[in-house]
Amino acid sequence: MIGRSLVIHGPDEAARRIACANITLLRFPLAQTGSWQGSGSSEGNIHFLQLSPQGPTHIHVSLTCLDDKAGGYHIHLLPIKSGLEACSNENVKGHFNPFGVNISTSPTPGNGTVDQYEIGDISGKFGSLVNQNQFENHYRDSNMPLSGPNSIIGRSLVIHYRNGSRMQCADITAVNSLDGQWIVAKAIFNGPVKGTVTLSQQCFPDGSFSDVTLLVDLIASSAVNVTKASWYITENPVNELVAECPKNGAIYNPFNMSAQSSNCSPLTYLACEVGDLTSKHGSVILTQRQLFTDAQLQLAGDYTVVYRALVLKAGNMILDCAAIIPVSPSAQQVFPSVTSFSRYDFRKRVAEVLGVQISRVSILPGALSTKAGGKCQQVRFLVSGDMSSKKLSAVKDSEMMGMYRQAEWCMKSGAPGFHPTHGETVHVLSLAAVYLLRFLTVHWTAQ
Template sequence: MHVSYFRFATTETLVAEFDARGLRGQVGFIDISSRTFRGQGLVNVTSSLKGTIKGEMFVWKVYSNPVLPHESCTPHKYGPVFLDFSESHGLLVSDARLQLGDVFLEDLVERTLVLKSVTTLRVVCGILRPTSRVTTFSATFVKGVTGNLLIRQVNEDPGHTCAQREDGRTTTGILSSLVTSFGVDLDSPRMLTWRLFSRKYEAEDESLKHMLEQCRSLGSFPGTLLHEGLYPFPLANGLDDARHYELEPVPSLLSLVGQYSVLVVLYEGEQVEACSVLHRVKPKRASAVFNNSRSPTEVTGQVGVYQVSPLDPVKLSINLSFPLGNAMALGVDQLPTEDRTSCSGLSLRFHESSDLELDLDLTPAPQQGTPDLYPTGDWSGKFGTLLGLEFAAATVTDTTSTLFGTNSVLGRSVVVYDELWRVLGCANLEDHTPKITARASFSKVVEGELVLSQPTDSFFSETQILLKVNKTAGTEASFGHRWHIHSGQVDSDSDCASPGPHFNPYGASPTQRQQFGEGIPDTTFEVGDLQGKHGPLTLPAAVDIKEDPSTGRWLWTDSNLPLLGVGSVITRTFVMHGKNGDAGSLVCATIEMEELVV
């Protein structure tokens, strides 16, 4: 634990909520120093935990990093110990009422409170969230240093001054995930200092040009200095998760970002290593609309999802009608439907997050366990079945789903089933934002298509990848197919002899995910290295695709696959290689712009 040589104005309340491993409830921290002796760090702690066994007690510690709501509660996520309450105040019980001294809540904002049962050995995580609103900003780095920052600022609520100091600075958490783009240096982990600058507003293509030359043409001070970071950011050294979190007072960014270009500049000494422009993270909202008009007995209504930022939980709203009362379950399929009238193209499997490994044989009965004990897309498991209902209306918090990143449920299909697991209705979760779509079709040894879709609001918006393989020549499944986007262009009659090198507009070094672990950001990889970001492909046998077309369908979300700007993959070549790492090419097709959907 480092010592804070600054003090924010008092952060009055933090609450950690738990809904995992059969444990539900919360632990709240209320600063009472302002009522007694300001600055003494006096805090009341109240725990209210359900699902405990008689006499169950917990080791309780605050760890340095926030764990995202949908992530597993593991050490490489929450990082090192920041504060050990057990050592100073003993074990925590389910209904504790404690008063602690020398605890400053402003040092704990959005760090992770971890409870470890000494009886059952279960471990659960909860982010220590302020009750005030929080605004999220992001910066993506693509040259010199790769990765991203999430900057979280506690907003000053009307009538309260708990978030902001007299000098106008506000409680700010900075979550970094940074890696050098020039290869791995295991022996010399590096620390980078940082500064925030404001300058005249620039269009995104101009900002990207500065990022690609690492802002060196702008000098060490490329604008008006807003803030000089107190704590440096580490670069991942190839052994651990790249995640790192610090808290410090930073000027309010809410009125600056968007009006000016706010640059984050990283330094080694006084040498500029990388820079990026700060953007406000926009909340994501999507809906699946059931309005099939084939029959008055069909499912009608809609399901909506909403998420403010990657660090906030998903809000799920359900408003559906089942005229025959024959619905049983509701969930998110692994794939989108290709035709919601016939519900074709579905996998008939709930989407499962790769971050949460489950033994499906041990899944509890519906609504009898906490959400982490069910597949990510099993909404009826997490929140209850539809049995006997003609109408379902509910708004719940889904702590194991996300609309951001690799495990996003966006684009997948919401499906209603009857008691025999027959599909009664389906509709894709669509966010209705303007998008650009591109496609690469192939029809030689392997037949199918690659479909890419990206919102048009930013070069760094996440791109959805849908790969369809409709036909293969194999009599059995084949493994280890590498797949990439290459920089060259080929025509439809090409034998793919010279598609060029991997498309790498930002000059990243070839990267293997096993060098860093699961925390490595997509921007560390070459833009065209789809295998590095998403793993090799397994192609099903021809007979398997014929019996179940969904075996030849895959859906991914990629945060480093632009369809816009200088890094666009449009007009580049999609290549699928032979099995078991064979360099030969099974597929070679040009990616062509298909449409701009507004």
């Protein structure tokens, strides 16, 4: 039945079809430690595999050159950020402990059930690395998810010395699936709030996708004097990067869920509006980095959040906003206006030019915006995975694009043509300048 669809009907068999969905493969999350950093010299890696969302995670530990120096090892809150001391508390913070387990009440290492320890306390659950030079073992942990809001993917693992100080650390990264392609997007804030929110997701040929990891690195200026904010993604697409935040932008809600429903929570995210990040993850802190995992957001397909706005609010006041722009390969195609536009046909033609599967091509919000006084139309699209600029630029003039082939007279009419948008550099610089003026105005007013 893989590759077929499931349809939900009304109470009467003859009633209309209420909803349908494709049946796709369940891909098992797999993660591993990356390159080690820090003062130690140990080598090896730790692998994590979860065969079902509610099943246990299999942990395979294979470490060498520990030199009898290691003690405990744990998963910490954040990934390693360059420019800071790799394994420091300032960088990766403390143990990953979303349920607030009081470690003083945890049993001695290796003598309790996994739910009696912090999620990230591997050595507490299964024993430490004391007196080890080479160490290899396999564990099953029913309290270490690789998906959902408490996923360990995207965080880091720290090996401690016997005295508790930090010896080495490494990021925990998702292992690339053979048929998976990554998409990365970023919201860049340059106003009263500065920093980035980076979104990443692995997408697959059958239209399924992994969770989205959101790495938040935002700092509020002293002019706004706030330490946290609610956050959401807007319904309306962003046609261009603009300085003005949406005043009445509705939360992105493609599945018509009840606004701010009492049923919406981090564990019942399917009852939430897709763009309601506050209800799913809580407020975002504007003084330090944070990492979230969202199983509902999509960066590819018809429900992509790329080119929508990410808004920060304090109470009823909008603090700042930024467009979610693609870091992955993307472009825009300008062609003479057509009476009937087929999203499937456009994607199919782009995929044929690039020599990739159609699933790798997504049309971004705001498609068919008009140019040249309505005589031309513009479509922005994104390609998951790696793609050279040379190949991407071949799309505009390829005869395989048919009615969607870029027309020279559209260009002469002042309509923009193909522009690779790896980060939208020019737009971001323009936005930064406007935001700087806005910030200075706020600052001077506060004096």
